Amino acid sequence: MTRLTRFLSAPALAISVVSSTAVAQERSAATSEVFSRYASRVIKVQVVETSSGAKASFGSGFFVTADGHIVTNYHVISSLVNTPERYRAELIEPGGATLAVTVVAFDAINDLAVLSSGLRGRPYFDIGPTPVAQGTRLFSLGHPKDLGLSIVEGTYNGLLLHTLYPRIHLTASLNPGMSGGPTIDDAGHVIGVNVSTQGNQVSFLVPVDRATDLLRSALAANARREAPSLAQVARQLRDHQDVFLRTMFDSSTKTMEFGPFRVVTQPAPFFRCWGDATHDEDLPYERSRHRCATDDDIYLDEDQTTGTMTIDHELISTKTLNTSRFFALYTSVFSSDNSPSGLEEFVTSWKCVTRNVRADSLPMRAVLCLRRYRKLGELYDGFLKVAVLGSRDVGLVSTLTMTGVTIDNVKRLSERYLRLVAWR
Amino acid sequence: MALILEVRDGRGIPAWHRLETLPLTLGRALSNDIIVDDPYTDAHHARIQLDESGEIAIEDAGSVNGLRSDGARANGKIIVRPGVEVRMGRTILRFRDVNEVVPPALVESPPASLYSRRLETTFGRGAIVVLMLAAVALVTWLGNTERSSSSSVLAAVLAAAGVSFVWAAIWAVAARGADRRFHLAGHMTMISLAILVVLGYSVLNEWLTFFFPDSTVVSVAYVGVVLVVLAALIAGHLSVVNALTRKRRWRAGFITSGTLLVLILAPGMLQDDEFSDVPPFEGRLKPVPASLVPTSTVDEFLGAIGEAKEEADREKLGSDSN
Numbered sequence: 001m002t003r004l005t006r007f008l009s010a011p012a013l014a015i016s017v018v019s020s021t022a023v024a025q026e027r028s029a030a031t032s033e034v035f036s037r038y039a040s041r042v043i044k045v046q047v048v049e050t051s052s053g054a055k056a057s058f059g060s061g062f063f064v065t066a067d068g069h070i071v072t073n074y075h076v077i078s079s080l081v082n083t084p085e086r087y088r089a090e091l092i093e094p095g096g097a098t099l100a101v102t103v104v105a106f107d108a109i110n111d112l113a114v115l116s117s118g119l120r121g122r123p124y125f126d127i128g129p130t131p132v133a134q135g136t137r138l139f140s141l142g143h144p145k146d147l148g149l150s151i152v153e154g155t156y157n158g159l160l161l162h163t164l165y166p167r168i169h170l171t172a173s174l175n176p177g178m179s180g181g182p183t184i185d186d187a188g189h190v191i192g193v194n195v196s197t198q199g200n201q202v203s204f205l206v207p208v209d210r211a212t213d214l215l216r217s218a219l220a221a222n223a224r225r226e227a228p229s230l231a232q233v234a235r236q237l238r239d240h241q242d243v244f245l246r247t248m249f250d251s252s253t254k255t256m257e258f259g260p261f262r263v264v265t266q267p268a269p270f271f272r273c274w275g276d277a278t279h280d281e282d283l284p285y286e287r288s289r290h291r292c293a294t295d296d297d298i299y300l301d302e303d304q305t306t307g308t309m310t311i312d313h314e315l316i317s318t319k320t321l322n323t324s325r326f327f328a329l330y331t332s333v334f335s336s337d338n339s340p341s342g343l344e345e346f347v348t349s350w351k352c353v354t355r356n357v358r359a360d361s362l363p364m365r366a367v368l369c370l371r372r373y374r375k376l377g378e379l380y381d382g383f384l385k386v387a388v389l390g391s392r393d394v395g396l397v398s399t400l401t402m403t404g405v406t407i408d409n410v411k412r413l414s415e416r417y418l419r420l421v422a423w424r
Numbered sequence: 425m426a427l428i429l430e431v432r433d434g435r436g437i438p439a440w441h442r443l444e445t446l447p448l449t450l451g452r453a454l455s456n457d458i459i460v461d462d463p464y465t466d467a468h469h470a471r472i473q474l475d476e477s478g479e480i481a482i483e484d485a486g487s488v489n490g491l492r493s494d495g496a497r498a499n500g501k502i503i504v505r506p507g508v509e510v511r512m513g514r515t516i517l518r519f520r521d522v523n524e525v526v527p528p529a530l531v532e533s534p535p536a537s538l539y540s541r542r543l544e545t546t547f548g549r550g551a552i553v554v555l556m557l558a559a560v561a562l563v564t565w566l567g568n569t570e571r572s573s574s575s576s577v578l579a580a581v582l583a584a585a586g587v588s589f590v591w592a593a594i595w596a597v598a599a600r601g602a603d604r605r606f607h608l609a610g611h612m613t614m615i616s617l618a619i620l621v622v623l624g625y626s627v628l629n630e631w632l633t634f635f636f637p638d639s640t641v642v643s644v645a646y647v648g649v650v651l652v653v654l655a656a657l658i659a660g661h662l663s664v665v666n667a668l669t670r671k672r673r674w675r676a677g678f679i680t681s682g683t684l685l686v687l688i689l690a691p692g693m694l695q696d697d698e699f700s701d702v703p704p705f706e707g708r709l710k711p712v713p714a715s716l717v718p719t720s721t722v723d724e725f726l727g728a729i730g731e732a733k734e735e736a737d738r739e740k741l742g743s744d745s746n
Contacts, residue, residue, distance in 0.1 A: 282571050283570075283571060284569070284570075284571050285569065321569065323711045324566040324711070325565075325566055325567070325568065325569055326569075326711075327709055327710060327711050328566065328567040328568065328569055329569040330709050331707055331708050331709045332569070334707040334709055335705075335707030335708075337702050337703070339701070339702065339703050340701075341701050342701040343701075344699040347701070348699075348736050348739040348740050348743075349699050349700050349701070349704075349739065350700070350701070350702070350703040350704065351731075351732040351733075351735040351736045351739075352703050352704060352705040352732060353638060353725070353728040353729060353731060353732050354637035354638050354705050354706055355637055355638070355719075355720045355724070355725045355728065356634075356635075356637065356717050356718065356719045356720065357719055357720055357721070357722060357725045358717075358719035358720075358721065358722075359722050363714045363717045363719055365634075365637075365709055366725055367703070367705045367707075368725070368726075368728075368729055368732065369703040369705065369732065370729065370732040370733055370736050371736055372733075372736040372737060372739070372740045373740075374740050374743055374744070380733075380736065383703055385705075387709055389709070389712065389714060389717055390712075390713060390714030390717070392711055395709075407729075407733055410729070411726050411729060414726060414729075415722055415726055418722050418725075419722070
């Protein structure tokens with residue numbers, strides 16, 4: 001899934017605009033009307049390095065108050081939050097003039113931010129709840145690939161069913177650079193904020209009610225005025241994970257049969273699960289895999305996200321390999337690296353403890369690794385990997401990965417997970 | 425009192441000459457009574473003769489480097505008595521009493537142990553090399569998981585044979601003994617024995633790390649064993665060519681292997697501070713019946729996470745202060 005922020009290393013592709021059938025002629029008239037009516041409310045947002053003036057990232061944003069507040073995505077201005085002393089944010093008017101803007105509030109979990117430009121009297125979108133039906137024609141505005149303000153037609157296809165953070169599915173060709181721009185109906189009501197795309201006209205929006213909530217708390221009379229920092233991101237992460245981790249892996253967790261074992265699957269609706277198996281006649285062993293992962297993640301930097309959880313089960317069995325050779329295979333599966341990547345800038349190295357553990361009479365080799373975030377307070381990534389012992393010709397390697405969690409959650413979830421691995 | 429002259433060349437090899445028929449001439453020329461093969465001596469360097477008082481004396485015959493006694497160049501003649509030492513170029517001339525008492529003969533003892541007896545025979549040596557190659561083949565086969573492992577086993581055996589041969593050949597050439605023989609078979613035996621022991625201990629070490637994970641004792645023991653085996657290997661090579669006494673051989677072995685290990689391990693340990701996003705853990709698994717695995721409880725395991733947390737916190741705080 002590509003976020004729609006144009007980073008200067010992204011390759012260039014063509015933008016898609018409206019189609020050209022006869023029916024579309026009629027529709028394109030409406031599109032051009034929509035564009036002319038609302039284009040002035042959309043501006044380009046960019047983050048610039050203060051010392052060199054080099055562009056770090058850019059996206060789009062739109063005015064939401066008479067005082068010149070702007071809504072955009074968190075990931076458009078994340079560099080500023082990561083290293084405030086190195087960057088500044090500015091908006092770029094259609095005419096090309098730049099104006100400094102400040103970050104007033106952000107919601108890293110839902111990927112939104114509110115900026116203040118101080119520009120009064122500009123036309124703005126009055127955001128609020130708007131009913132919308134499946135199949136409604138919508139219009140996305142933004143700056144795809146730095147090619148100027150553009151309008152893209154799309155179709156509303158409802159809220160995604162199984163995500164942790166709500167997302168609207170929009171069938172449209174959104175492109176990098178349109179992040180933070182509005183997607184509106186033909187009456188100018190904002191339905192969502194452009195956030196990401198999977199290509200092939202599959203794009204996603206943050207529902208407007210999230211933006212409304214953020215704006216309301218940003219404007220509240222007693223709102224905390226603190227400079228944007230990673231400490232806030234940490235706080236948001238911690239508050240948010242308490243909600244969905246409380247019941248994770250409890251006794252009601254779904255399990256499935258996997259070879260001679262019983263393993264966890266689909267721990268919550270917002271996980272996506274899939275599996276595969278090797279059927280190579282030439283190999284003297286069989287191998288199957290079952291994985292579940294959360295799709296949503298929280299953006300910290302171009303190569304560093306957090307707030308994810310994955311489960312990975314790998315089953316191997318043999319009828320022909322002798323015990324020693326089977327265990328050579330088992331060892332290589334257990335030792336292979338399926339941990340999440342990480343940047344030195346954001347996390348420490350992994351620190352691991354290894355033990356042979358007996359959980360509910362099942363003996364396993366268990367490894368638990370931790371690494372700490374350097375700038376997110378007391379948040380860690382946890383990596384638990386177990387191999388079931390005691391059989392000569394069948395083995396299970398099961399991995400649980402959790403990112404951006406407190407140490408208590410690492411312990412609690414690891415304990416529950418260990419007890420969920422079982423023979424059938 | 426009869427004297428005998430001991431002539432010791434630059435390499436320390438002695439030769440003896442009786443002083444019965446005087447005068448005697450010494451020098452490099454082949455017409456001398458005592459011929460000395462030393463580039464720092466003249467063709468006619470010195471002469472031993474009875475002087476006016478009837479004493480035996482040695483005198484320089486007009487040479488470039490002269491004769492040195494007690495470190496200084498001698499002017500005139502030197503009276504020769506038992507114990508007198510004179511330097512002629514790089515050659516040492518020592519005059520000794522023919523009735524000097526020599527230490528008694530040593531008793532010849534049978535070869536010290538089974539080890540040296542067996543190793544001395546061709547059969548024993550061949551057996552060790554074959555055993556080593558068989559062990560390499562077995563270990564490779566047991567670690568291989570393809571349907572047909574023969575190619576990797578063959579490759580491993582050839583590699584082991586090749587590496588040992590090259591190692592033994594280097595020793596054979598570099599340490600050619602005083603008997604001017606290469607002793608290649610002996611060197612091959614030594615390296616094969618070392619490989620066998622290291623291979624055997626590596627297998628044992630796998631089981632130890634399986635039963636005792638995260639144990640510093642086990643890791644240190646492994647380093648210790650490699651250190652000792654390497655030292656023994658070097659001592660063994662030196663014994664094949666009979667160089668140095670046993671104590672000196674082992675000392676050379678330990679110094680060399682200690683230095684090598686430090687050179688190899690030090691960069692690795694310094695790099696421990698380098699960042700990596702790959703989790704470092706011992707993934708070795710062993711087929712042990714469930715009841716025989718010594719295990720911790722889940723609580724003990726989770727309690728141990730405190731150590732990992734402390735290490736991570738320390739690294740984070742370390743970078744905070746940078």
